[in-house]
Amino acid sequence: MRFAGARRADPILDITPMIDIVFQLVLFFMVSTTFINAPGLQVDLPRSSSQVVISDARDVSIWMTCGTKAADGSCSEGAVYVEDKPVSAAALSDIFKRAAARDPDTLVVLKADVGVRHGQVVAVMDLARSHGLTRLAIATEVPEGGGL
Numbered sequence: 733m734r735f736a737g738a739r740r741a742d743p744i745l746d747i748t749p750m751i752d753i754v755f756q757l758v759l760f761f762m763v764s765t766t767f768i769n770a771p772g773l774q775v776d777l778p779r780s781s782s783q784v785v786i787s788d789a790r791d792v793s794i795w796m797t798c799g800t801k802a803a804d805g806s807c808s809e810g811a812v813y814v815e816d817k818p819v820s821a822a823a824l825s826d827i828f829k830r831a832a833a834r835d836p837d838t839l840v841v842l843k844a845d846v847g848v849r850h851g852q853v854v855a856v857m858d859l860a861r862s863h864g865l866t867r868l869a870i871a872t873e874v875p876e877g878g879g880l
């Protein structure tokens with residue numbers, strides 16, 4: 733006795749819904765990702781041929797701007813900013829004190845305009861060291877040619 737074998741239909745796998753879901757997930761992650769934007773302060777950083785400092789969310793970034801530039805490129809008394817807000821020496825001392833209490837290994841990144849006097853930068857570095865923050869970095873800008 734011979735049974736007539738019913739031929740099974742080949743299963744068709746429709747991957748269109750899966751592709752739709754993958755694209756939706758990609759779009760969701762692209763839109764929900766937070767992007768870190770540098771504050772809107774315009775600082776002309778000095779040039780350097782290396783860039784090694786890796787930033788962290790716990791870092792303290794200090795911006796030092798020029799007041800007015802003289803003809804020789806030097807600056808008058810400029811302002812010191814933390815988080816887009818100008819701060820006084822006392823407020824900067826409090827910021828360093830809180831950062832040192834939270835984590836003594838906090839990195840202090842100084843972003844000083846190229847014309848800011850060396851003494852002003854050293855004063856901020858000494859203030860950070862006086863509160864126990866010994867990891868200091870000076871931000872620079874890499875020139876297009878890669879050299880000085």
